[in-house]
Amino acid sequence: MIVGVVGAGTMGAGIAQVCLQAGHEVLLYDIDDAAIGRGRERVEAGLERGVARGRVPADDAAAARARLRNAHTLDAVAAEADLVIEAALEDIELKRTIFRALDGLARPDAILATNTSALSVGEIAAVTSRPGRVVGLHFFNPAPAMALVEVVAADATAAETVDRAVAFCRGLGKTPVVCADSPGFIVNRVIRPFTLEALRFVDAGEAAIEDVDEAMEAAGYPMGPFRLMDLVGIDVNLAVARSLYAAFDEAPRFRPSPLQSAMVEAGRLGRKTGIGFYRYAADGALGIADLPTTYAPAHPKSGGAAPAARITARIELAIINEAYHAVDEQVAEPPDIDRAMRLGAGHPKGPFERAGDLGLRVVVEGLARLARSHEPDAAGRFTPAEGLWRIATI
Ligand SMILES: NC(=O)c1ccc[n+]([C@@H]2O[C@H](COP(=O)([O-])OP(=O)(O)OC[C@H]3O[C@@H](n4cnc5c(N)ncnc54)[C@H](O)[C@@H]3O)[C@@H](O)[C@H]2O)c1
Known part of the structure; x- marks a missing residue:
């Protein structure tokens, strides 16, 4: 050919x-x-x-x-x-x-x-x-x-x-x-909470950057969200986040993070500029970087230390919920979404496989608990997708 x-x-x-x-x-x-x-x-x-x-x-x-x-x-x-x-x-x-x-x-x-x-x-x-x-x-x-x-x-x-x-x-x-033909197709959409929820942990002063990365890496993800953003380019990740936020009528779960915007404004784009969430030398990461002075966290009382299990649970539940939203909108079938997330994002399991491990009731109850939490926009962010709600409550 x-x-x-x-x-x-x-x-x-x-x-x-x-x-x-x-x-x-x-x-x-x-x-x-x-x-x-x-x-x-x-x-x-x-x-x-x-x-x-x-x-x-x-x-x-x-x-x-x-x-x-x-x-x-x-x-x-x-x-x-x-x-x-x-x-x-x-x-x-x-x-x-x-x-x-x-x-x-x-x-x-x-x-x-x-x-x-x-x-x-x-x-x-x-x-x-x-x-x-x-x-x-x-x-x-x-x-x-x-x-x-x-x-x-x-x-x-x-x-x-x-x-x-x-x-x-x-x-x-x-x-x-x-x-x-739907915004973000499968991977760029379903993976959104991986970085957005990670950013919110830091923005809310609930966890430190390296704690979020370590929690996700220990759970089998090839790279923590902050290391991933540094690799892809924080500007590139922010552009995708902004385009999906606009495409989904500014749904709270797609709201970009002020931390990410501050990083981009400060020219800290990740590996390609030698500094992002981490500092880099030619031969790899040198350690965590200070956040830009222009960045005003939503909750200035930083230093929170959410346990790893809380970090991974919230990020994974949000990914599972997004995968169900995608099915509701007929973007793709669950086995295809699982395959896409394993191969395209390197996730250890697809979101439906993970939901199966956890049990759908646990997933829905976990989302409901998150929706009732003190997180800004929590109610809108974690409302279970219709199809998930329907299956879990049968
Ligand atoms: N880089 C990624 O990770 C990635 C992944 C998947 C999809 N994409 C998409 O693939 C496309 C290309 O991305 P890239 O990273 O290779 O960009 P790139 O900047 O490396 O390459 C783009 C090339 O297109 C050329 N070009 C510009 N206008 C043109 C025209 N009118 N006719 C022919 N060539 C023209 C440029 O000269 C340049 O060489 C984009 O749509 C991007 O969103 C990129």
């Missing part, structure tokens, strides 16, 4: 590498010619790493490299591609412009896919004459290593397109999970 990749940055290069390794030909395009060269270098370095680690035979890597072609115009991509995967910047107008152009140039049977993390696939598809052949293919970073791909079916996406996209992902050796 010939795959066109539009945008040769972090994701475009990773996706190109995955496609090449699966035996596809790839046409790599970027509006910035130099970025195509850098993307190619990144693909080649990725293939070389695979060879060095014994995961990719040297002959296969050479053959993969030979299947990569630079494309200097969008026409050159569209003229040949069976599937185009757009991985340009996260800007709706930019993506709509690209899709309008692709639609005019690509073969009528070609599938046009977007790797958007948070934009509406339907709004992008609407500018084309073939919304039935437009789909979201949400790869995770780093694409060569992450097994999950969220296959986002917008209202107008044809069932056949979804089937073809699923088969394509399987052919890449990935695990596709189909979901609806």
Whole structure:
């Protein structure tokens, strides 16, 4: 198959590498010619790493490299591609412009896919004459290593397109999970309480940053919420939080944290700036950083020390509740949400598996207790999702 990749940055290069390794030909395009060269270098370095680690035979890597072609115009991509995967910047107008152009140039049977993390696939598809052949293919970073791909079916996406996209992902050796075109899709939505509730513990003076991280890591999560935000970029995490807060009509459970905004305003974005919630040197974390002086906690009497069990219970209950909200809204089925959270977020268990371990009554009673607590907005934040309430009270 010939795959066109539009945008040769972090994701475009990773996706190109995955496609090449699966035996596809790839046409790599970027509006910035130099970025195509850098993307190619990144693909080649990725293939070389695979060879060095014994995961990719040297002959296969050479053959993969030979299947990569630079494309200097969008026409050159569209003229040949069976599937185009757009991985340009996260800007709706930019993506709509690209899709309008692709639609005019690509073969009528070609599938046009977007790797958007948070934009509406339907709004992008609407500018084309073939919304039935437009789909979201949400790869995770780093694409060569992450097994999950969220296959986002917008209202107008044809069932056949979804089937073809699923088969394509399987052919890449990935695990596709189909979901609806809803804000944050599965992972970016269901994972929200992982960082938001963590931030609220600190904001309310109930727990220290390292205590929250230690509690979650001891519970089997690969990285505590603050270490995770430092890795992803506090600015990136805040942007997602803000976009979901807006998309969910400012529902209290999505309210971004003032601590996060203060960090971003102070330029403390995490590892990439050498300081976030922790301080970093080239060879790793150096320890906890002081909070910015501009940050005024909601409850200045800090120094609280919530026990680890209270921290993990609250964060996990909020994640379970969000997963039930997603099912209520028909974003995806529970087994798919579980799979997505294990593979896309590295959680030790999916939220429905965790709820099963705890027992649904315990989950609902725990949420009800949290809703009655003194936490700001607690009532709105922890109200059990309708479907959860229904099942638990049968
Ligand atoms: N980085 C992640 O963790 C991640 C994960 C999943 C999805 N995404 C999504 O993938 C997309 C790309 O993200 P990224 O991190 O690779 O960004 P990036 O900044 O690394 O790369 C984007 C590339 O797109 C190019 N570009 C800009 N306008 C273009 C145009 N009109 N035509 C062709 N190319 C154009 C840029 O020159 C740049 O090389 C975004 O929509 C992002 O939300 C990112």
